[in-house]
Amino acid sequence: MTWAGAAYAAALRHGRGPLFLHRADGGRLPLDVERWCAAPDHADRTVLARCAGSVLDIGCGPGRMVAALARAARPALGIDTAPAAVARTRRAGGSALLRSVFQDLPAEGGWGSVLLMDGNVGIGGDPAALFRRVRRLLAPGGLLIAEAATAEVDERCDVTLDAGDGPLGHPFPWARLGPSALRSHAEADGWTTTGQWSIHGRTFLALRG
Numbered sequence: 001m002t003w004a005g006a007a008y009a010a011a012l013r014h015g016r017g018p019l020f021l022h023r024a025d026g027g028r029l030p031l032d033v034e035r036w037c038a039a040p041d042h043a044d045r046t047v048l049a050r051c052a053g054s055v056l057d058i059g060c061g062p063g064r065m066v067a068a069l070a071r072a073a074r075p076a077l078g079i080d081t082a083p084a085a086v087a088r089t090r091r092a093g094g095s096a097l098l099r100s101v102f103q104d105l106p107a108e109g110g111w112g113s114v115l116l117m118d119g120n121v122g123i124g125g126d127p128a129a130l131f132r133r134v135r136r137l138l139a140p141g142g143l144l145i146a147e148a149a150t151a152e153v154d155e156r157c158d159v160t161l162d163a164g165d166g167p168l169g170h171p172f173p174w175a176r177l178g179p180s181a182l183r184s185h186a187e188a189d190g191w192t193t194t195g196q197w198s199i200h201g202r203t204f205l206a207l208r209g
């Protein structure tokens with residue numbers, strides 16, 4: 001089962017897990033659904049404060065970042081492949097489209113800032129391809145803010161969602177990059193790191209293409 005399936009929809013409906021990404025080796029990566037469904041916390045606000053211009057939140061989930069930007073009258077759009085995420089973002093007052101980052105998107109080449117939060121550098125399981133896509137979405141000189149995994153990892157894996165009772169459905173590709181790996185992959189792909197900060201155990205990089 002992918003993000004568009006019933007397990008993620010149920011977690012978003014209830015605003016809580018348990019929900020995991022289940023790796024083929026049996027390892028389970030907990031997903032912080034409770035935090036995603038809450039208002040932006042202090043760490044999130046450090047990201048919001050750095051955003052400039054129009055903001056595209058890739059894999060916006062239930063939309064806490066997009067909704068906060070909308071409340072501040074700042075132009076922002078969330079995109080997500082899960083209908084439940086898009087619906088919840090809209091209910092929270094944010095704009096959202098049911099669309100993959102790899103499909104055609106509005107204002108390609110014109111976004112002031114792009115967000116990859118909460119492990120979303122893992123989307124598609126190929127960070128280099130995702131970085132290339134983000135570069136085409138940003139306006140010249142635009143800003144990518146990407147959140148690293150908490151551990152110093154650099155891995156590609158096939159995962160399924162797991163609501164606590166084992167893997168659900170077909171595996172899909174995912175990636176995890178800790179702070180060092182995120183920075184070195186991004187810089188190898190031609191990005192310049194203009195900031196890196198850690199707060200409440202989370203690490204973010206500000207990158208310009």
Ligand SMILES: C[S@@+](CC[C@H](N)C(=O)[O-])C[C@H]1O[C@@H](n2cnc3c(N)ncnc32)[C@H](O)[C@@H]1O
Nearest residue numbers: 003036059060061062080081082100101118119
């Ligand atoms: C790790 S969760 C992050 C949740 C989110 N940032 C939040 O605030 O709740 C990954 C999110 O990315 C979405 N997603 C997965 N693949 C995607 C793709 N190709 N394009 C856009 N969104 C995607 C999932 O549906 C899910 O909501």
